[in-house]
Amino acid sequence: MPAISTTTPAAAPRVPDGGSASRQHTLRERNLRLVAAAVFEATAPPSRADVAAASGLTRATVSTLVDRLVAGGLVAELPPVAAQRAGRPAVPLVPAGRSVVGLGLEVNVDYLGVRALDLVGDVVAERVETGSLHDSDPREVLARLRALAAEAIAEVEAAGMRVAGARLALPGLVDARGARLEVAPNLGWSSLEPVPELDLRAGDGRALDVEVANEAKLAALAELAGDVPPSFLYVSGDVGVGAGIVVDRQLFLGERGWNGEIGHVVVDPSGPRCSCGASGCLEQYAGKEVLLRGSGLPTSAPVDAVVDLLRAGDVAALDTVRRGGRALGAALATFVNLVDVSTIVLGGAYVELYGWVGHVVAGVVEERALAAPFAPVDVRPAAAGKHAALTGGAREVLRSVVADPARWV
Amino acid sequence: MPAISTTTPAAAPRVPDGGSASRQHTLRERNLRLVAAAVFEATAPPSRADVAAASGLTRATVSTLVDRLVAGGLVAELPPVAAQRAGRPAVPLVPAGRSVVGLGLEVNVDYLGVRALDLVGDVVAERVETGSLHDSDPREVLARLRALAAEAIAEVEAAGMRVAGARLALPGLVDARGARLEVAPNLGWSSLEPVPELDLRAGDGRALDVEVANEAKLAALAELAGDVPPSFLYVSGDVGVGAGIVVDRQLFLGERGWNGEIGHVVVDPSGPRCSCGASGCLEQYAGKEVLLRGSGLPTSAPVDAVVDLLRAGDVAALDTVRRGGRALGAALATFVNLVDVSTIVLGGAYVELYGWVGHVVAGVVEERALAAPFAPVDVRPAAAGKHAALTGGAREVLRSVVADPARWV
DNA sequence: GCGCAATAGTTCAGCCGTACAACAAAACGC
DNA sequence: GCGTTTTGTTGTACGGCTGAACTATTGCGC
Incomplete structure (x- = not known):
């Protein structure tokens, strides 16, 4: 719609979040989304009547919409269960399992992998290869990832499921469109468009919808599977320290x-020099390599090794981790003052170290966060397990399916 | 819609941003918004046909919607101007002036005031009272503000305009609902609900829609009137230093x-102690009182006095301001790394000091912002004039009118 | 000066999706 | 076993958008 007006000099109005023109079928799309959300976010399987009551739509409308979602394989009907009550028994509605799947992909410093999740949240396929990818060749690594993904896709399609799309997690700066990796220092990658390089395809040859995102941000989304408030800050402690800001899910x-x-x-501006050029960056206090070196371990050692030393009461390890915790707390307090969140989730290496850094971080944040007197900040370890970004990426794909069910029915 | 389901244990689905049930009149509301946005955000007055082309709606639909907006006093028709072209001349559509107005209110450390803006952006009424409100009595001050507002309301209603609502700017922590002031240290106010206290009413006695917001945040919105990118960070330098984050307008x-x-x-953790309990806070380097004291002036002096000293080459003032600029740059670099913006607008006292701090801030930010190599950060002075929060508040009211025109036609 | 082409805006039948109300289905309770 | 209750479905009414035809008003060529 270029709107090349020749009457008035230039009249190309920006269209804000209202989006584009609403027609009759826009109502359908929006109400489909509403009904899908009602089914997917309910705490117990709702009936059509429940959905109608919750959404404000009539039972008639909800019925036709639910029927469409069932036909499209997004929602399933459980066998009607007779309630302890008069009236026709309700048909409970649940997300449909083994029907539509989302793919989470990741390339990180020490592994690459694929995970396929269905709408229930079950892992229906997974492939992981470990090994150092420090200073690796993007073409070669992405080819290996494509092979893994193709295996997973073949597996789920053989079981009759459809792949909705994929999200690729990378430890670096990725643009908001999800297309371009600007730089990933620890991989040694830069200025790259991984999507065409991957060229993921479904069994029937159609190109899959793939987007790239930062690893910490997708890992943050994995937390939404558990019992977490709608807004929180996720901090991923690895070689680098990154964060994902989640506001209202x-x-x-x-x-x-x-x-x-x-x-x-x-x-601390008078602290140790950082690879980025500045001095006293958080990474020089709370980065994984610094924590390992400070504990007298080689940088290739796993975080578990630090935990062993901490358990044994090793003074160097205890000092290093405590110092890292204080620095992390200070940086997080700044974060809280600038973006305002009341929950901080510590992920990555910090999960295993939580027993030693948790209270240190919480103490410093409490002390320095301006809003703490009115609303204390909750610091907790991440609940999502290993390779959280795989789960988060797959969930993000599925979220987009539920957010626009019209495209899948 | 409490959805107290008695069938299944608990089925109260959260309804996400999709909002509530969409009916026929929802289409109307959405398309009205679309058309209003097309008229209000166009660079040149568009015709009905232009709006149709830009929005994707048909000319028939746009016509009925525009007619409604004209009847409601939100949009006005200019006399048709014959273009240099065959065909019936178009009727240019523009925001209607002197019809609906928004009210901006503010109580700050050294003044209180009201400003009324119409949809064109013209100031149609204004009342300002200066004087120190440090440690003032909220009841008394809000009563004075109510009197000023009542005068302004009477004035614009006498001229046949309708008041759509008001926004009150306060220098403190205000909750996201816009109801409660948690604390405003420099006023000495805390735990307050100013809206019922103000109890603003239109001439016909109906209660006006009033919301409270932080002063820096409303001042940030005032920048949108000018030539500013859709996303930016606004920093208001006063006794305290606050910021507003604007993403996509x-x-x-x-x-x-x-x-x-x-x-x-x-x-700098080893810097001077701050009233908040921590050490080395930005306010202790770049707050107005520190800049005044460092220049050898009383804290009651105006910022102009510092400018005079700077012009005269006063060494203490130059050092103090330069030190403040470096500290501000460091804090802003952190901000840029954490929230990612590419434009920083320096407002409040920093406008007058811009000639001395601008390049210092820009230099430090450029040096420390991680993304700077890919996309340089633009640092500029604020364009909105004095009492920017008044303008921003009034604009915010009018934005809500344009965003939901159905409520006003 | 007049007819033709071009553009703006309006009118009206048709379609689509939702509401509303009546109805069919399937349980409970006395 | 029959009324009551709740679920889910069926059919009609209505509102809002589309598309095409129509009117209004200009410029241009002859």
């Missing part, structure tokens, strides 16, 4: 998708 | 509306 990406770079918050 | 408030508290970002 949605990622806040900032102008270009580059927010959450907490690793280079300056904790 | 909308305020980002954070979980509870308490974000942007940049004044208490720790610039």
Whole structure:
């Protein structure tokens, strides 16, 4: 709709979030979304009548919409269960399992992998390869990832499921469109468009919808599967320290998708020099390599090794981790003052170290967060398990399916 | 819609941003918004046909919608101007002036006031009273503000205009609902609900829609009147240092509306003590009182006095301001790394000091912002004039009118 | 000066999706 | 076993958008 007006000089109005023109079928799309959300976010399987009551639509309308979702394989009907009550028994509605799946992909410093989730949240396929990818060749690594993904796709399609799309997690700066990786220092990658390189395809040859995102941000989304408030800050502690900001169950990406770079918050301008050029960056206190080295371990050692030392009461390890915790707390307090969140989820390496850093971080944040007197900040370890970004990526694909069911029915 | 389901244990689905049930009149509302946005955000007055082309609606539909907006006093028709072209001349559509007005209110440390803006952006009424409100009595001050507002309302209603609502700017922590002031240290106010206290009413006695917001955040919105990118960070330098985050022309408030508290970002942990309890907060380097004291002036002096000293080459003033600029740059670099914006607008006292701090801030930010190599950060002075929060508040009211025209036609 | 082409805006039948009300289905309770 | 209750479905009414035909008003060529 270029709207090349020749009458008045230039009349190309920007269309804000209201989106585009609403027609009759827009009603359908919106109400389908509403009904899908009602089924997917309910705490107990609702009936058509429940959905009608909750959404404000009539039972008649809800019925036709639910029928469409059932036909499209997004929603399933459980066998009607007779309630302890007069009246025709209700048909409970639940997300349909083994029908539509989302793919989570990840390339990180020490592994690459694929995970397929269905709408119930079950893992229906998974492939993981470990090994150092430090300073690796993107073409070669993405080819290996494509092979893994193709295996997973073949597996789920053989079982009669449809693949809705994929999200690729990378440890670096990715633009908000999900197309371009600007730089991933720890992989040694830069200026790259991984999507055409991957060229993922379904069994019938059609190109899959693939988007790239930052690893910490997708890992943050994995937390939404558990018992977490709608808004929180997720901090992923690895070689780098990244963060994902979730507001009202949605990622806040900032102008270009580059927010959450907490690793280079300056904790102390007179501190140690950082690879980024500045001094006293958080990464120099709470990055994985610093924690390992400070504990007298090689940087290739696993975090478990630090935990062993901490358990044994090793003074160097205890000092290093405590110092890292204080620095992390200071940086997080700044974060809380600037973006305002009341829950901080510590992920990545910090999960295993939580017993030692948790209270340190919480103490410093409580002390420095301006709003703490009115609303204390909750600091907790991440609940999603290993390779959280795989789960988060797959969930994000499925979220987009539920958010626009009209495209899948 | 409580949805007290008695069938299944609990089925109260959360309804996400999709909102509530969409009916026929929802289409009307959405398309009215679309058409209103097309008229209000066009660079040149569009015709009905232009709006149709830009929105994707048919000319028939646009016609009925525009007629409704004209009848409601939101849009006006200019006399048809014969273009240099065959065909019936178009009727240019413009925002209707002197019809609907928004009210901006503010109570700050050194003044209180009201400003009324119409949809064109013209100031149609204004009342300002200066004087120190440090440690003032909220009841008394709000009563004075109510009197000023009543005068302004009477004035615009006498001229046949309707008041759509008001926004009250306060220098403190305000919740996201816009109801409760948690604390405003420099006023000495705390735990307050100013809206019922103000109890603003239109001439016919109906209660006006009033919301409270942080002063820096409303001032940020005032910038949208000028030539500013859709996403930016606005920093208001006063006694305290606050910020407003604007993403895609909308305020980002954070979980509870308490974000942007940049004044208490720790610039140097070994720096001077701050009233908040921590050490080395930005406010202790770049707050107005510190800049005045550092220049050898009383804290009651105006910022102009510092400018005079700077012009005269006063060494103490130059040092103090330069030090403040460096601290501000460091804090802003952190901000940029955490929330990702590419434009920083310096407002409040920093406008007058811009000639001395601008390049210092820009230099430090450029040096420390992680994304700077890919996309340089633009630092600029605020364009909105004095009492920007008044303009921003009034504009915010009018934005809500244009965003939901169905309520006003 | 007049007819033709071009553009703006309006009118009206048709379609689509929702509401409303009546109805069919399937349980409970006395 | 029959009324009551609740679920889910069927059919009609209504509102809002589309598309095509129509009117209004200009410029241009002859």
